[in-house]
Amino acid sequence: MPTISNFGRDYTESRDDYVYSYFIRLQGNPSSLNVHLPGMIDLARVPKDHIMDEGFYEFFAGLDDDGEPTWTSSTDPDQRIPVFEDAQGVGWNLSVIYNIGLERYILATEHSASFSAKVGFFEAPEPWGPWHTIVYYEDWGRDSGISDVGNSFFWNFSNKWSSDDIENFTCVFTGTGDMDSLNIVNGTFVTNQATDNGELEGDL
Numbered sequence: 393m394p395t396i397s398n399f400g401r402d403y404t405e406s407r408d409d410y411v412y413s414y415f416i417r418l419q420g421n422p423s424s425l426n427v428h429l430p431g432m433i434d435l436a437r438v439p440k441d442h443i444m445d446e447g448f449y450e451f452f453a454g455l456d457d458d459g460e461p462t463w464t465s466s467t468d469p470d471q472r473i474p475v476f477e478d479a480q481g482v483g484w485n486l487s488v489i490y491n492i493g494l495e496r497y498i499l500a501t502e503h504s505a506s507f508s509a510k511v512g513f514f515e516a517p518e519p520w521g522p523w524h525t526i527v528y529y530e531d532w533g534r535d536s537g538i539s540d541v542g543n544s545f546f547w548n549f550s551n552k553w554s555s556d557d558i559e560n561f562t563c564v565f566t567g568t569g570d571m572d573s574l575n576i577v578n579g580t581f582v583t584n585q586a587t588d589n590g591e592l593e594g595d596l
Contacts, residue, residue, distance in 0.1 A: 397519060398489040400551045403440065405492045407595065409461040410437040412519045414488050414499075417474060424484070427506050432474035433481035435520055437463070452520050461520050475520040478512065480504045487548035493558025494581065499523065507543045507568050509533055540569035
């Protein structure tokens with residue numbers, strides 16, 4: 393189940409002329425709403441003016457000797473290389489947004505088991521990574537006091553509802569049971585100074 397990276401309304405915060413989509417590398421039954429093991433996520437891009445033209449899509453195929461991304465045609469997808477991997481698996485859904493204030497891409501997806509509030513949040517300076525863990529939950533929302541929050545399975549940071557200072561955010565999520573609805577939680581990104589390799593250290 394693919395997802396388009398969110399760059400704000402009408403893609404106005406995009407850094408180039410491409411639309412980026414992330415695809416979970418399906419393992420086993422493609423219709424299964426389970427975590428896929430091993431967990432791999434692929435990245436495709438397409439010029440903004442050709443979203444409906446399959447022939448214009450390209451898949452990430454690794455970095456060249458200068459550290460620049462290379463791309464393979466949609467007609468040769470076997471040459472693609474995942475941009476994200478997790479030995480604990482990835483969910484059957486995910487979200488990716490670009491936070492213009494932090495200058496980071498933020499990815500959210502499940503691991504280990506679906507519908508169980510097992511979620512990881514990750515950040516990267518580029519659409520293809522490298523990805524670093526912000527926080528990795530085994531039981532997200534455990535201390536909320538809401539009985540069914542442990543059934544959640546999808547999370548997405550809303551650019552529209554984020555504050556002007558970017559550090560304060562709104563995350564929307566859904567789940568099963570009483571969580572089968574639009575649910576909203578507010579929070580704050582706490583970041584330290586970037587490390588030498590550009591990774592943001594901090595907490596969610």
